[in-house]
Amino acid sequence: DNDISYIQTSFGFETAVSEARRATNAAHIEATGAKNGVGLVKLMGRDSGFIAGYSALADTDVNFCLIPESHFTLDGLITALRERLERRGHAVIVVAEGAGQELMQASGDRDASGNLRYGDIGIFLRDRIKQQFKAIGMEVNLKYIDPSYMIRSLPANARDAAFCLLLGHSAVHAGMAGKTD
Numbered sequence: 001d002n003d004i005s006y007i008q009t010s011f012g013f014e015t016a017v018s019e020a021r022r023a024t025n026a027a028h029i030e031a032t033g034a035k036n037g038v039g040l041v042k043l044m045g046r047d048s049g050f051i052a053g054y055s056a057l058a059d060t061d062v063n064f065c066l067i068p069e070s071h072f073t074l075d076g077l078i079t080a081l082r083e084r085l086e087r088r089g090h091a092v093i094v095v096a097e098g099a100g101q102e103l104m105q106a107s108g109d110r111d112a113s114g115n116l117r118y119g120d121i122g123i124f125l126r127d128r129i130k131q132q133f134k135a136i137g138m139e140v141n142l143k144y145i146d147p148s149y150m151i152r153s154l155p156a157n158a159r160d161a162a163f164c165l166l167l168g169h170s171a172v173h174a175g176m177a178g179k180t181d
Contacts, residue, residue, distance in 0.1 A: 002050035015157045019022040020055035029063035034141035042122030045096030052096040063091045068098035098167040
């Protein structure tokens with residue numbers, strides 16, 4: 001998720017963004033293939049939207065990028081989405097998994113690691129967008145993509161693999177030099 005303090009880029013980040021871009025491209029193709037097509041992609045990022053943000057920067061077809069660091073309202077999103085559909089006939093939305101948590105009912109449950117269990121913003125937005133557009137009598141053809149497990153299970157690309165090797169070498173050298181704290 002590239003959410004480790006004090007480092008520029010975490011290992012695996014470049015691989016994750018590359019695969020996320022494939023998902024946003026697929027969402028764009030699906031959205032352009034239908035009247036008022038909407039491609040909604042949920043990406044990893046509990047507390048930071050780096051993967052969502054970088055994939056949106058890398059794919060100029062993304063129209064809305066929702067991240068945990070920037071709050072949004074459902075009404076504001078629906079209004080902007082409606083304007084986009086009226087103007088261009090299709091839209092792509094990328095949302096990080098931690099975005100918009102305040103819009104959903106919190107369960108208070110914790111996962112096995114002790115982290116607060118978040119609501120599924122992707123499913124929430126998918127259902128709410130469909131409901132809102134149905135209520136105003138406007139057809140919307142929404143395709144929802146959640147590539148999270150596909151992204152997590154990929155082999156590292158060349159840069160990430162080399163970076164991890166260098167981190168491992170540095171750790172061994174530090175340990176051999178007595179820097180064990």
